[in-house]
Amino acid sequence: MIQLTQGGAYLVNGTDIVADTSEAARQIQAKTGITISREEAAKNTMAYGILREHNTSGNMDKLKIRFDKLTSHDITFVGIIQTARASGLQKFPMPYVLTNCHNSLCAVGGTINEDDHMFGLTCAKKYGGVYVPPHQAVIHQFAREMLAGGGKMILGSDSHTRYGALGTMAMGEGGPELVKQLLNQTYDINMPGVVAVYLKGAPVKGVGPQDVALAIIGAVFKNGYVKNKVMEFVGPGVASLSADFRIGIDVMTTETTCLSSIWKTDDQIREFYEIHGRTEDYKELNPGQVTYYDGLIEVDLDKIRPMIAMPFHPSNTYTIEELNANLMDILDETEKRAKVSLDGAVDFTLKNKVKNGRFIVDQGIIAGCAGGGFENICAAADILKGRYIGADEFTLSVYPASMPVYMELIRNGCAATILETGAVMKTAFCGPCFGAGDTPANNAFSIRHSTRNFPNREGSKLQNGQIASVALMDARSIAATAANKGVLTPATEFDGDFGKYKYHFDSNIYKNRVFDSHGVADESVEIQFGPNIKDWPAMGALPENLVLQVVSEIHDPVTTTDELIPSGETSSYRSNPLGLAEFTLSRKDPQYVGRAKEIQKAEKERMNGGHPCQAVPVLKDVMGEVKKQYSEADRKNTGFGSTIFAVKPGDGSAREQAASCQKVLGGWANIANEYATKRYRSNLINWGMLPFLIQPGDLPFKNLDYLFVPGIKKAVEDKAEEIKAYVVTPGEGMKEFSLKLGELTDEERQIILKGCLINYNRV
Template sequence: MEAVKLYEGGVYLVDGSMVVPEAETGAVKNAMGREVTPDEARRGTIAYGIMQGHNTSGDEKNLKVKFDALTSHDITYVGIVQTAKASGLEKFPIPYVLTTCHNSLCAVGGTINEDDHLFGLSAAKHYGGIYVPPHIAVIHQYMREMMAGGGKMILGSDSHTRYGALGTMAIGEGGGELVKQLLGQTYDVATPEVIAIYLEGAPAPFVGPQDIALAIIGAVFECGYVKNKVMEFVGPGVSSMTTDFRNGVDVMTTETTCLSSIWRTDEDTKKFLADHGRADDFKQLDPADVAYYDGCVRVDLSKIRPMIALPFHPSNVYTIDELNANLTDILADVEKHADEISGRAGSLDLLGKVDSAGLHVQQGTIAGCAGGNYTNVIEAAHALRGKSCGAGEFALSVYPSSQPVFADLVKKGAIYDLMQAGAIIRTAFCGPCFGAGDTPANNTLAIRHTTRNFPNREGSKPGNGQMSAVALMDARSIAATAANGGVLTSAETLDCWGDVPEHDFDPSSYEHRVFNGFAAAKEEEPLVYGPNIKDWPEMEPLGENILLQVCSKILDPVTTTDELIPSGETSSFRSNPLGLAEFTLSRRDPAYVGNAKKTAAYESARLEGAEPAELADVFAAIRTVTPEAAAENVEIGSMVYAIKPGDGSAREQAASCQRVLGGLANITKQYATKRYRSNVMNWGMIPFQSEDDPAFEVGDFVYVPGVREAIASGATEFTGHVIRDGKVAGTMALYVAPMTDNERQIVLDGCLINFNRNKR
């Protein structure tokens, strides 16, 4: 069998160890000898029990979830608190952890970053939250060490919110969904399908969590096998890995586009929680004796070899040996893709980095919630003990994921070994994951044990002629490459793995620096505002009819949230809605902001009571569709067309920036993730989809009559009339996938803030 196998159709898991494809059996008997149907056996998954335990709807097929805790970082928490405040927030009703780990090293924008950090601390005091200062921990490591536990559900405003290996179903969503929880509302979603990730065998000593994760991502991403579903890790192979190791696999499940993850727990899970002072948070989680899954990914851990995800996506996966054996052909394909992204030939020269020694890499990074874990850094230190990273182009940076991890690495001598080898040691920081730390030079290749390698995530600005490349690898192979002077090297070439001493967790740094104000809100403590922190602008309710001007048309197979609103230094303006909006699509379609502002000017003129003079022929055309169309009943707004937008980050700014520029809708073939579609709706835009090819260009209009009444009535099908050169040029069939009652009302009200104000 290959290392990763996908089953067609559903499967039964019997006694936690036997996979029985549904197609091969009519039914399966439980321990009592009674045949069970798929619907009955679905209730035997771990995920089902946790989801229903948090479901308040009374309907097992349609969830209304209330979470046990929330978490955000410093790119998102200001906007969330500001939105909740505008919606009537009085205090945080459940533990809400505000971590400062994304922009803690950025110097862009003067005092902006520290101003936002002070705001976060003041919000924790005022509303009763938990504030983790800069450099203390990355968001997900803190949640693993201090908050996650068996049977819990946690919601985070970061896409990599994953604590399944500790028995917690965690979901990464846009800030609007956290606002709902802060206001006592629910997370509404149809009960997702559950896919078994059946693990067997044990990883080789030189194989790390990133290798396993990349092997799975490579198998499931393109075909959408687990999209918006729950990945449930079962099988005997789970116990072949420590919990710290499992955490490194689990956090990468986000890159499959799944909704959440959960693992069966065992004695090692129990030990991890006990070692972190939280033995009571352990819960034994296993599937029932018969459990039904909507699909199965079977992974033979013993067959996985060191992997590499080449630019520009975590699913662009090869074994390192396969790459090294085919450097010319594979790297030529990457260069071609780079030229497509940058819009110019010769943007990236990877083939020029190959000589008789192999492929030369210029930078290595081990960091964040994926790479900075204790086990990964210890293994890297052992590989580099007594060796040298060299004094040439190659440089290695290591970021332990939290102060407790860092402290123990110091005590055990691992930091000394890394520093002696020439590695640079930094504090807990997420910057390398989103283009704000260890930015490589133009035309260089970096290898990273982090979460993503999208364009722009490493700091590239293709529109400015700046182009670098990042490949994802496990810390073990990165260390092997460093020990080989920066020549790409598989960890399999070294024999130093597996000697990992027990991690001694000391919470002192948390006890001395983390502000814990949960259940102790102090209304008298003022919120501290820096000059960049601005309130959300007013947004209109949805009009009776809408006239959408096409302001961007993107025909890429997938459009990431980092293309919709770039990460990196632009996120320093995250707390200023209009300031940040200036960067919308700036690295993918620089003309978009100007186009959207022009459309917004038409709407401003309409709100003053007159049809915009420039649109006289357009209004004449739409009156051939609906004769009563006039300035008072036709809202004008901008629209983005993309084939499949929203892969990647949970940041709501990917949608809110469009909205504050006057956006009214997206039209897509499909949405890459649920979280981006949720962001579109929470910011009052209509999540249109269409099977039709777009018969319009930038500057054209799409007129959708009767849209307000249709959405209010629950209609799902709409007709868009394409207006070009002042004439109706044709129609386009539009539809909206199912929306909850609240989602429809949010869109009708114009945004979540308006929805909550109206409720009050």
């Protein structure tokens, strides 16, 4: 089904795979008659060509990228624009689309969601952007329909910013990276590795894009095969997939931890652009005659079967047939994983879902940028036709990804077919994907064609004894399960026919509702602020030395951004930095906020010219130990704050708040064995936090310990590889250990030294 090469590989003539061995040159010569070096062949990837066109550094090893377009949604654009405004923003220098698909239904906090929307509309007018009102489209569907273009690059503040199937290299990053683009700065990365995803064959009836995506994720996530690399989809199997099918696979590449994605394009993609009235944006993309890849994932589409990603990660994958055949064993494995993910905070079992040997599901959802596509919903309608979901616990909700998709489903009758079953059709909304819509009941099990199924995401509040769990599946198998009244069923058991539905895009829906400035800024417009929209608090520069208290210690194999700052109802507070910070780690370590605030008192006292030891008396003894070896350390040159340790933090969302919330609570650093994603590490850096690394093994410190990092400012300035630090134990002395920062660009070092990106840019 899925095979990974152990090293690099060549693709010859777009179809033939040649392993990177001593025989490669001879084999390539025999097939093509040409001789080419590995280095030259690596320049023949589609990714290399696009990156070269957007690189401003003149050095393809050290890229400085300027994007063509930007896009954000309503839990990120307020903070981004506020940050840019604090740094002198006058006009959006490129098309910037503000969509409203995350807080469009969430009613937490009274008026604050709609206040954010009005902020977005007035900023689009003032700075020359595009504003998409609530319920019109989820962020990525609008981008596919209206923004993508062959050979272009788009940067979005949502992690699933992926439009590779349409020939667009897109990346999801934290808000500060968009701020840099708004301020005419660059996205700075080393030239990424490129991994080929070689598709062959064609999917069997009943298999959908989520099945293919989950199979790939299951094969590459745990081993980091594509981490921070570009996935390039090639091979003869691409032609067997419709545009919608490709899009459905592509959006899920985020869950592999890759940097971006790109696909070869053909007449099917040309037709997509024609349907959407943008033929001029199509560009044919293909790898070169001989192309070198840093790795190769071979996907036999014929062998893919309906998949399920069990809680609590998209990589916990099985075929549905395998799950049904080995129910109790797999459920036992799931419960073991839950003990790690949930820290034993609640009793968790799925074995009570097994009745008469079959697994019973409580809820089905087809939604968002992954599930809400036209073909997914049409296929679900075909499976459900003439059936009904019943009047028991099981429910089914379907969210088309945009109003034009919804309109076409009404016109072709698929919406009526779905509604007749007892299911519910709703407007475009990302809520079911991040925990703000269709929240399951306590102990309920939900199957969803959405993007993620992390713990603490879909309404779970472990501290209140609440737990719900989500599995990821394709819309087709969700419909088959719904037709079977909640009995888990793969769509390959559907014995009916799938229709061939022609899609017609109604552009008037957007023309009549979306505000498009066409790049013209209107300085006379006053920005509309709601009472919840707050400025970022003042943040100081990095001092010469640091005293850090460890205020949370997390030993899970991976810590998601949902655990660092919960999604769901907390999203409404993301326009209020201090208000949102109260939720930091609230579902993982409820004591974190209080501990961070306590040590922050010392730094606030210091910044106001007072004595930190008066604010936090224990620091008198800590500094007493420090001064025995570093007599010059004092309140003028030593800062105080918090840090957390996590094995591998930052998997999942691009949300910058996972880092900024720690910062506004006085955080100066994270300490980790590694960082799960580039985007989370970048968020730390852009908020002036030190992304420390420590070797795996026995930790020299524990939770609540005090750490002293002497000369940290000079270490950052001098690009020190090893950074000396100490565990400080009053009355017992100091124990030395070593930290690293990893590679930092000169700009990143300056941002850390200044204290944050706002300070770096402030005139």
